[in-house]
Amino acid sequence: MYQSPLMSLPGITPEEYSYLQQATTGLNEQQMRAFLMIYSGKRKNPSDMLLFCLLGLFIVPGLQRFIINQIGMGILYLFTIGLCFIGSIVDLVNHKQLAAEYNQKMAxxxxxxIRLSEMR
Known part of the structure; x- marks a missing residue:
């Protein structure tokens, strides 16, 4: 039975799988391998995001925001102690959504x- 190369991504959710399947429609095998190589290096696993949120709550406020390239929010969390812990707790609850939004941008x-490299 055929197993999609997307299933090799650790911690992939059904929503992420569906999104990636739609986004990569039309890519040939070589392009798909190149996409997976680039994307797997950039994506954040939701369970890793949970760890970053916990570290952001207890050790370094805003760490989770720095990790997903939201530098301004990370600095704000850092100087306001995670918006008085409320923002850090909200991020902890919504860690899967944070990871999903970041992963969609990275995809x-x-x-x-991949498309730019084809034009050359």
Whole structure:
């Protein structure tokens, strides 16, 4: 039975799988390998995001925001102690959504890189 190469991504959720399947429609095998190589290096596993949120709550406020390239929010969390812990707790509850939004951005960037390399 055929198993999609997308299933090799650790901690992939059904929503992420569905999104990636739609986004990579039309890519040939070589492009798909290149996409997976780029995307797997950039994506954040939801369970890793949970760990970053816990560290952001107890040790370094805003760490989770720095990890997902939201530098301004990370600095704000850092100087306000996670918006008085409320923002850090909200991020802890919504860690899967934070990871999913970041991963969608990274999938889009990875696809753009693949398409740009084709134009050359």
């Amino acid at each position: 889009f960037e990875s696809l753009q890189m």
